[in-house]
Amino acid sequence: MDTKKAAKIFKALSHPNRLELYLKIAEAHEASFQSGSECFITDIIDCLNIGASTISHHIKELANAELITTEKRGKFLVCKINEELVDEVSKMLGLNQK
Amino acid sequence: MDTKKAAKIFKALSHPNRLELYLKIAEAHEASFQSGSECFITDIIDCLNIGASTISHHIKELANAELITTEKRGKFLVCKINEELVDEVSKMLGLNQK
DNA sequence: TTATTAATTCGACGGTTATCGAAACATAAA
DNA sequence: TTTATGTTTCGATAACCGTCGAATTAATAA
Secondary structure: OOHHHHHHHHHHOOOHHHHHHHHHHHHHHHHHHHHOOOEEHHHHHOOOOOOHHHHHHHHHHHHHOOOEEEEEEOOEEEEEEOHHHHHHHHHHOOOOOO | OOHHHHHHHHHHOOOHHHHHHHHHHHHHHHHHHHHOOOOEHHHHHOOOOOOHHHHHHHHHHHHHOOOEEEEEEOOEEEEEEOHHHHHHHHHHOOOOOO
């Protein structure tokens, strides 16, 4: 992965609220392996203390960095983690190959 | 690690030039295990196309996020990677415990 | 001491960003 | 069809950020 793309990914995670949003999506993603449930962002909006329009903006940035994929299900939005990319970028920090 | 600190770390890596700077330090850090050499930032400045004052500013941000530690050796500056923190944050992305 | 080299500090400029609220849109419910 | 709900878009505002260049400090070399 080239530096520019990696920087974009880190940037997507560089704001406390947006990182929290990502972590909640990741948490729901993990849970879905057992329960088969999915992550609707409506449920997340209530946890964070920011407006819906801001959430929408943050989601778009996470998706733009390809950290997540989104899918419209009826009037809801479902979010999934891009596992391969996350693995790749977490390896990139460089000191876990030992 | 709390979300705020993690976001600060990702922010430190969120700019292409600063990420490249970090990666060069990490590379020199790896190499030092064999050669015993150390990472002087003077050598790095020539690689990146930005002024010395900007480098100094970036180094301070990396250090402020605790990703690196710095030590003055004569008139030079030596940089080291904070391995534990890097490991911790790379695990935090959440999907490599499988 | 004087000159050179490495690094830092400072002020400024231009561009980006997080957030809000209102309005618009889309889908589902009544 | 009307109403309600989830999401997006838009414009605006305030704060933040990367970069530069000049001046400064500190340490070594001549």
